[in-house]
Amino acid sequence: MAELNAIELEDVVKEYVTHGEVVQAVKGVTLDIAEGEFFSLLGPSGCGKTTTMRMIAGFEPPTKGLVRLHGQDVTNVPPNKRDVNMVFQSYALFPHMSVWDNVAFGLKQRRTPQEEIRRRVGEMLEIVDLTGRERRRPREMSGGQQQRVALARALVNRPRALLLDEPLGALDLKLRQAMQIELKRIQREVGITFVYVTHDQNEALTMSDRIAVMNDGLVEQLAGPREVYERPATAFVAGFIGTSNLLAGAAKGGVLEIGGGRVLVPGRDGNVTVTVRPEKIVIGTEEPGPDLSAVRGTVAEVAYLGTYNSYAVSLADKAEITVFQQNANDATVTAERGDSVWLSWQAQHSYVMES
Amino acid sequence: MRGTRLGDRLLHIYTWIIIVWLSSPIAVMILFGFNDKQSKSNTSWQGFTLRWYAELFDIPDLTVALRNSLVVAAASTVITVVIGTMLGLALGRHRFRGQGLTNFLVFAALSTPELVMGASLLSLFVSGNVPRDATTIIISHVLFSLSFVVVTVRARIVTLDPSLEEAARDLGATAWGTFRQVTLPSIMPGVLAGAMLSFALSIDDYVVTSFVNGSTVTFPLWIVGAVKTGIPPQVNVMGTLIFGVGVLIAVGNAVAARRRR
Numbered sequence: 214m215a216e217l218n219a220i221e222l223e224d225v226v227k228e229y230v231t232h233g234e235v236v237q238a239v240k241g242v243t244l245d246i247a248e249g250e251f252f253s254l255l256g257p258s259g260c261g262k263t264t265t266m267r268m269i270a271g272f273e274p275p276t277k278g279l280v281r282l283h284g285q286d287v288t289n290v291p292p293n294k295r296d297v298n299m300v301f302q303s304y305a306l307f308p309h310m311s312v313w314d315n316v317a318f319g320l321k322q323r324r325t326p327q328e329e330i331r332r333r334v335g336e337m338l339e340i341v342d343l344t345g346r347e348r349r350r351p352r353e354m355s356g357g358q359q360q361r362v363a364l365a366r367a368l369v370n371r372p373r374a375l376l377l378d379e380p381l382g383a384l385d386l387k388l389r390q391a392m393q394i395e396l397k398r399i400q401r402e403v404g405i406t407f408v409y410v411t412h413d414q415n416e417a418l419t420m421s422d423r424i425a426v427m428n429d430g431l432v433e434q435l436a437g438p439r440e441v442y443e444r445p446a447t448a449f450v451a452g453f454i455g456t457s458n459l460l461a462g463a464a465k466g467g468v469l470e471i472g473g474g475r476v477l478v479p480g481r482d483g484n485v486t487v488t489v490r491p492e493k494i495v496i497g498t499e500e501p502g503p504d505l506s507a508v509r510g511t512v513a514e515v516a517y518l519g520t521y522n523s524y525a526v527s528l529a530d531k532a533e534i535t536v537f538q539q540n541a542n543d544a545t546v547t548a549e550r551g552d553s554v555w556l557s558w559q560a561q562h563s564y565v566m567e568s
Numbered sequence: 569m570r571g572t573r574l575g576d577r578l579l580h581i582y583t584w585i586i587i588v589w590l591s592s593p594i595a596v597m598i599l600f601g602f603n604d605k606q607s608k609s610n611t612s613w614q615g616f617t618l619r620w621y622a623e624l625f626d627i628p629d630l631t632v633a634l635r636n637s638l639v640v641a642a643a644s645t646v647i648t649v650v651i652g653t654m655l656g657l658a659l660g661r662h663r664f665r666g667q668g669l670t671n672f673l674v675f676a677a678l679s680t681p682e683l684v685m686g687a688s689l690l691s692l693f694v695s696g697n698v699p700r701d702a703t704t705i706i707i708s709h710v711l712f713s714l715s716f717v718v719v720t721v722r723a724r725i726v727t728l729d730p731s732l733e734e735a736a737r738d739l740g741a742t743a744w745g746t747f748r749q750v751t752l753p754s755i756m757p758g759v760l761a762g763a764m765l766s767f768a769l770s771i772d773d774y775v776v777t778s779f780v781n782g783s784t785v786t787f788p789l790w791i792v793g794a795v796k797t798g799i800p801p802q803v804n805v806m807g808t809l810i811f812g813v814g815v816l817i818a819v820g821n822a823v824a825a826r827r828r829r
Binding site for chain 2: 272294297298303305306307309318319367
């Protein structure tokens with residue numbers, strides 16, 4: 214028997230009525246999230262990622278479509294009867310309860326025997342490294358500690374899946390990076406499916422097994438971090454994740470003539486948009502060979518960023534291209550402002566989309 | 569430096585003037601509960617006695633009036649708190665048809681002069697053939713104190729993070745369980761403040777009560793009736809005791825608030 218998916222969304226639509234107008238927050242999302250997966254919903258604010266997660270949790274009934282947990286249709290099941298738990302962006306810790314009572318809340322609702330509550334809450338507080346702080350109130354703790362209480366409160370119920378709504382958004386950069394590693398460790402330790410909502414592409418790339426990039430209520434691409442970065446399926450994905458250069462024009466016989474050079478687009482004719490990552494581009498003074506895509510331009514700006522240099526190069530048609538050059542050793546060829554240069558890259562690093 | 573010191577001094581003196589001004593009626597009330605008065609009126613100091621405390625319940629009509637007031641205040645507070653909390657929750661949490669009108673009525677009830685409210689309640693009861701007694705007093709007191717509970721609860725609920733209730737649901741609590749374990753404890757300060765306000769408003773209400781009381785006499789009504797013949801010191805003693813309970817609640821609340829912090 215095939216293994217059941219932890220979560221399945223089937224053509225889920227969510228409509229709201231505001232001021233007599235129907236607004237579609239989610240316009241038809243289909244997803245399968247595997248057991249034990251670290252799955253991210255990534256997108257800008259208003260893309261429908263939080264609404265999608267709230268439909269999985271049961272806070273929003275979908276207008277259309279089905280939500281399944283472990284093969285079971287839960288579309289009309291209220292949140293308290295769904296076997297998933299959520300970590301809220303605001304943590305939503307109960308301010309009038311101690312850390313212990315917060316973590317024990319879910320088990321108490323399920324009428325778990327006292328002895329088992331004591332054991333499981335104790336174990337969970339150990340996993341999130343909060344042993345000894347059981348009697349504290351949430352407001353007496355730091356942001357990072359509150360975050361871990363929220364995590365423990367959800368995980369102690371051993372849910373089928375844990376839903377995390379921008380859980381690191383309120384933390385500063387250092388703590389956020391530490392918590393990213395911490396979250397991965399905890400996920401490995403408990404072996405539970407994590408669904409992670411974020412607008413931070415780095416967070417999604419670092420932690421996820423797979424990412425659904427969302428925009429305007431739809432999933433633009435569903436793939437692993439490497440593929441989402443290296444092979445963006447749409448112009449939106451290319452622009453949202455990392456820095457990308459977009460070159461558009463009419464291709465003829467597999468070649469796009471642009472900026473005093475050519476971009477190889479094998480087998481394409483007509484209008485196309487080509488995406489190239491800045492770190493794939495080589496900057497040089499000699500004209501490259503015919504097996505490479507190459508364009509000519511003038512260096513408009515150079516920025517030294519420590520591990521790499523960033524160049525802004527203006528092409529003849531005013532398009533600007535960003536190039537990252539690793540500072541691997543002192544011998545790295547550097548260009549100055551105003552230099553006339555050739556930019557080249559291998560054909561496989563061009564991602565060609567119809568436009 | 570000297571200027572600052574002078575300012576501090578003036579502020580100090582001013583503060584004490586205000587305190588004396590505010591507390592002198594209370595001090596007089598307490599003091600004359602110990603007055604060993606010989607004449608009919610209790611307006612000049614004639615010596616210290618604890619007699620009125622011993623004879624607190626020796627005026628049967630007054631005792632009945634006090635009991636009526638306590639029953640009315642307790643009953644109207646309980647009813648007001650239940651209805652007012654529900655109304656405050658609904659107004660603070662949900663969008664519904666008639667919300668604007670409800671908000672307006674809450675405000676209107678706060679700003680209606682008591683005389684107008686009393687008179688119109690009387691016409692309402694008379695035209696509806698409702699006999700006036702303790703029940704009509706309770707109904708009227710609920711009416712004028714309801715808005716205070718609604719306002720304090722609503723103020724509390726709008727500052728409450730809605731994801732707290734969602735978190736409780738998410739962790740398996742039923743709708744009722746969520747209200748009992750999360751919503752109610754969070755809005756409790758607002759509910760208690762509203763309850764104390766409505767009890768205080770009820771126990772010393774004269775104006776509205778005087779219209780709708782029928783033959784039932786409450787504590788304030790009895791006192792007003794006794795003005796011409798002289799107010800007995802037992803009234804001072806009862807007032808002192810009610811005040812004392814109020815002070816105890818206030819102090820207890822402050823201590824609890826400090827412990828919570």
